[in-house]
Amino acid sequence: MSMTALQPVQDNLLDWKSASTGFPASADTLAAANINPRTGLATDYLNHFNEAIMLLELIPDMPDCYELFLEWQPLSYAEHFIRSNFKGRDLAVAAYEAAPSAVRTEFDAIVAKMMQILSTVGDAMRTVQHDATRARLAEQAARWVKPMIGTAGGIINGRDEQSDIDSIMAQ
Template identity: 60%
Template structure:
């Protein structure tokens, strides 16, 4: 895989002033114009991690985590109060397919981890087991959130590959 920088998110024929206007609209909306992605989506995963981090001190918070459910990028923005949610979805759809594939791979991995941990927590009765599950999931998911942040902010593929290998 090459280590090329992400290309700006753009439509099929955007050039000149049209491309500059698109980039400015994204920038104003807090969407990275280079990648077409918004960090707001990471709040969805940060919420789950925050709930998991509470479980060791308050095991009853596992029940709060169990109410978390996965949302795709579009589902998250559709359900959010993000001011430019339609623009966020459009920019995601127009993002560089390679960048979006890396991003989707990591978010799919986080969703799989969190879903599996939720299923496991539903199956166990001991708080100590739930605490261990919560701690392990947090250790796995936090670096993946950071990797997604790197992709959103236009980090190099090599940086993402390093995080995913660890």
């Protein structure tokens, strides 16, 4: 799916109609599909990482759950939506591909870091023999990745320094 560049319009929204996505992608349509109209990203993707965190958090109390964590596989944004039952999955993939490059670059960078940590921890869990070691690996990985999920959510929701300042000033 190749998309044309989106054009900024007033209020920092994007003109999705002019993106030639082949979808009725007005800001209202995107919002109704739980896709942020400013960024073109959907928070549903973060469920993939929240699942990994949930499994990691089970390991200290239920050591055999490490095997479930090892079954978790990193998925790209498009792979996640293609495999999901997300109602607007085709629109989510098209909006991601048409998202502003600066947003995608920042988002893809944090996603790559999360995937690297989770993959590295999985590799380590495959080699260690002691439940206590797996528990420590799981706890540390969860501590590293949880804030990254929050950062990714901020990117998806269009939070940046200026919008944070505007939000504070509006109070």
